[in-house]
Amino acid sequence: MNVVAFEREQDNREWSEKELNVLVAAFGTMAPRTGRKTGRKTGRKTGRTWETGTTEQGDAQFYLLGPLPEQSCEICISRIGKRYILEDGSGRLLFEHRNLELVTLHAKAAVPSTSWLMVRVITLWCAVRNTIQEKVEPLLVEGEELFVQFVPQLAALA
């Protein structure tokens, strides 16, 4: 006799190992769990940590926390029934779906990352360099040309 293995209803209390693996794979490198040794070096870089909790009704919640000293929630992923809810630290609903991987993708996009900061810094540097090239360099060239024109006359006077 064959027994069909139906999908078991999820336990509301805790994140399953599978779910936690997805979440840690998405955020673990940028934020080690508070007190956990693995990945701490990367966490120091971003200053982020993560923690889990539950709602009053026992729905699992995952909090990605910002750097010290505030360590306030940047994003929160909750599981209600079989739906994953993505909110920011102000309670804005950002996304909801039954697929956790999809939710974590949206969550990662919502988190300001170092690479985003690097892009801003590089853009700013390019803008400054461009301004220098356009405004300052012509003045220097002009000064140089004037100098070249006056040098023979100055030499004659001397």
Added chain:
Amino acid sequence: MKRDKQQDVFADRPAANAVPDVKQLRKMAGDWLKRRRADAELSQADLAARLGLKYYTFISQVENGFSRVPTEIMGAWARELGLEPAAFARHLLMYYEPEMHRLLFGAESK
């Protein structure tokens, strides 16, 4: 009578001799909010619905001490708990911005 009850409600405050960090203070605020919600006999879902939130997960986020009550809904949050908004905001400021609270209300809050 109601006034006395309100005064008791706002009597909770961080211990004067301890210097809790930001996270601890937010947790204390969350615990205080949870007690006030229980006093109002509301579930997280009830409060979320009254505040116009689609899910009650944010109420949990705040009560677990990971986020603050946003300023824009602080008044509504207070009213739904049956508390006076100004006193509610002032009490939360003690946890969220203790130095600001000390500067604004200093001696009278002790």
